[in-house]
Amino acid sequence: VTVPAPLLATADDAAAIGAIMHRCATEFDEPTPGAEVLAERARQALLTDSTTFVLAGAAGFAQVRFRPSVWSGRTDCHLEDLYVIPPERGRGIGRALLDRAVELAGSRGASHVELATGSGDVEARGLYETSGFTNLEDGEPMLFYMREL
């Protein structure tokens, strides 16, 4: 099976991004303002250097965010989302999106790529761990904490 190479999104992709983000949130019972609002926010975000998207057609997407780092003097890359629609899973699209996102981070001069994921999402963890990611620092797992405001 050939996996089409994921492409960096342009402003023309905003509607497609809004649609797949909404689908992703709906699948996981996460709050979503709807595809059109997400599309408009994505359109605005694509005008900046801080957020971009990688698209595998309508099959999957990655949201990739950048932020300057005082520690490194470089940019930090945060992989916000990595999602493939259910009927397209198991074809390597997730790994192709991840590889493209990491390549993009390198081309932007990022010192590292970071992400948060649930410990029970063994499929995603397997993908990350076989792509050079680790959740260990000095031999112990790093945890991700959040406080809603």
Next chain:
Amino acid sequence: VTVPAPLLATADDAAAIGAIMHRCATEFDEPTPGAEVLAERARQALLTDSTTFVLAGAAGFAQVRFRPSVWSGRTDCHLEDLYVIPPERGRGIGRALLDRAVELAGSRGASHVELATGSGDVEARGLYETSGFTNLEDGEPMLFYMREL
């Protein structure tokens, strides 16, 4: 014991920030470019809306970073650092810094504050968990992954 109220840093605090960041990195055997380079980067960062610092005199600091979110349409707040120098620990300075950082995030309209920490840092985890932070999502711990580039 009275803990002085932590203050939001201004550009005048850049040298103090560089000094305490360097001390923090040295204590934990993390790479550091030195106090002066960090001070200059902090000075540049303080000119932007994306990074700020909270200082408890020379006793401790928090680095607080903001980033617009497509998901929420608001700003996300990431607590990058929370550090108190060893002789000043145990006086509540860490909690005062954390409270001030969370208050700042609220005043900027952030939807949440997030952070990563080692699972073995039980003192920090206790502070976060008694301050309304959770590392659980749908009952399972969230993990933080990183890949160096």
